[in-house]
Amino acid sequence: MSRDRTGVRLADGPAPVTIDDDSVRPARPDAETAAPLRVEGAWLDDRAARQVIGALAAGGARALFVGGCVRDALLGRPVGDLDMATDAEPAEVRRLLTEAGIRTVPTGIEHGTVTAVLSNRGFEITTFRRDVETDGRRATVAFGADLAQDAARRDFTINALYADAEGVVTDPLGTGLGDIALRRVRFIGDATARIREDYLRILRFFRFHALYGDAWRGIDEEGLAACAAQAEGVETLPKERVGAELRKLLGAEDPGPALCAMAACGVLGRVLPGADAQQIAPLAAMEARAAPLPDWKRRLLAMGVEPKAAVDLMRLSRADLRALEATRRAMESDAPVAQVAYRHGAEAARDAALLRAAATGTPPPRTLGRDVARGATATFPVQAQDLVARGMKPGPALGRRLAALEDQWVRSDFQATRGEMLDA
Incomplete structure (x- = not known):
């Protein structure tokens, strides 16, 4: 052979x-x-x-x-x-x-x-x-x-x-x-005719270029021109179909060039109004350092798409919305990565760190993976019954005390012991 x-x-x-x-x-x-x-x-x-x-x-x-x-x-x-x-x-x-x-x-x-x-x-x-x-x-x-x-x-x-x-x-x-x-993605025969048969092919054209195209050769010009001329057709598609294609495209190893081409020919603005495809490149540079798996939600946030708007534009699930909002909350925190991971989860903490790094141009810490894992797996050592055993009665005051102790433990970088906190 x-x-x-x-x-x-x-x-x-x-x-x-x-x-x-x-x-x-x-x-x-x-x-x-x-x-x-x-x-x-x-x-x-x-x-x-x-x-x-x-x-x-x-x-x-x-x-x-x-x-x-x-x-x-x-x-x-x-x-x-x-x-x-x-x-x-x-x-x-x-x-x-x-x-x-x-x-x-x-x-x-x-x-x-x-x-x-x-x-x-x-x-x-x-x-x-x-x-x-x-x-x-x-x-x-x-x-x-x-x-x-x-x-x-x-x-x-x-x-x-x-x-x-x-x-x-x-x-x-x-x-x-x-x-x-x-590694050339081309429509069969007349590109305009193929698109008019199914306008979803416009989105598939860019997804396939991201997945299978040759970055050095560039996107097929005839296909790109046909997509630009028929761009309004994507507005007739069911949002579920649009969302499925966009998730696959954004999950490609490097969707940046395809997304920029979509923006240039007027397609991106019709399916994700306000999305800034230029923000994918700095994020990709930070992703290359941290080597996480491709994640469409992270790329969506990088382009400035609001989570609740994405739900309508892409028919996202409630679980997807919760994940996007968790990352947005994590991005608003100035706490260390491990503490963010404890509060918001590993995925949100990792993505927030990468998004902040892309926005500032400052590489994420080399210990990002370890810090995320440490915070996400940390377990608060004090429970409500520990405070009851010390004489506190169940109720709002006990809840506030427990929350204060948890904050103290998190700020100690998870180092404060159960005994230290109960004796304080």
């Missing part, structure tokens, strides 16, 4: 892939003799997935892995959901799977999607299809499309890749593998 310059594993054979600035081409002119491109990975040996594909194949249907699993395998990223595409129509898919003892759920059967449930997992299987009519939010589809038609209705070239059960990759449009190699 050999590898090309992208790290993609190739089957043994002639014509290894080489890359120039604009295309991927065979190293020799006899491209038709080139060995097929294969992906590898434990996901191809997934027993449940192979049972599903095997059940369809046994009934004469063609079944392929499609989209994200193929894309991520080619990019050397962890593979998540194993989605499949087939030439069998939904009713036939259900029949073949049921006969094989595999339960099915008609999750999106009007659009050709059936979910196979096996080993407590779901596998989405979608019939080859083509769009008949779209309105920017939903599409009417027709089944019976060939593989190229099915690929053509997808959003980006890097998502229009298929692989069979042995990992042999098919690129029906002839553009996906080249863009994978160049």
